[in-house]
Amino acid sequence: MGLPIAKIGIVPCSGEALPAGTVCRLACRQVLDKLLPSQTVAICLPLFIAGGEEERRFATRHPTITVDGCEKRCAAKATELFSGKPVQALLIPDILRKHGIPMPARLRGFGAGEEAAVRVVAEEIVRAVDAAAAQTQTQESQHGAL
Numbered sequence: 166m167g168l169p170i171a172k173i174g175i176v177p178c179s180g181e182a183l184p185a186g187t188v189c190r191l192a193c194r195q196v197l198d199k200l201l202p203s204q205t206v207a208i209c210l211p212l213f214i215a216g217g218e219e220e221r222r223f224a225t226r227h228p229t230i231t232v233d234g235c236e237k238r239c240a241a242k243a244t245e246l247f248s249g250k251p252v253q254a255l256l257i258p259d260i261l262r263k264h265g266i267p268m269p270a271r272l273r274g275f276g277a278g279e280e281a282a283v284r285v286v287a288e289e290i291v292r293a294v295d296a297a298a299a300q301t302q303t304q305e306s307q308h309g310a311l
């Protein structure tokens with residue numbers, strides 16, 4: 166029998182003022198709804214900051230991956246402050262730069278022109294979740310073997 170699937174918390178930065186925030190929300194939704202629905206749980210950053218006990222408890226007990234739209238890194242900082250250091254702190258400008266994809270210029274009404282940016286960010290989140298899940302399962306099996 167295999168180990169249960171580890172649940173990983175995804176914390177999108179929820180940015181509304183920058184196109185990167187839109188990329189962030191859409192990419193996280195792709196991961197949560199379509200790519201890895203059974204492995205991931207959304208953590209609502211505004212509720213988390215406002216004192217949501219359930220969100221903070223989950224983020225304390227499970228690995229988290231933060232996804233931020235800019236260098237202010239709101240999701241990574243809040244997660245570390247209220248629950249613990251995320252296992253990976255992704256930054257959208259870095260991901261797009263790595264893939265040679267320009268940052269979308271519009272805030273909403275995303276279409277085919279913005280699809281590549283959303284897709285590469287979603288793929289990067291999937292890689293981060295896979296790595297976090299593998300690490301968690303290794304730790305669990307080591308503890309179980311003690």
Ligand code: SF4
Pocket residue numbers: 178179180181182183185186233234235236237238239240
């Ligand atoms: S990280 Fe940047 S884009 Fe995201 S919520 Fe903070 S200021 Fe806005």
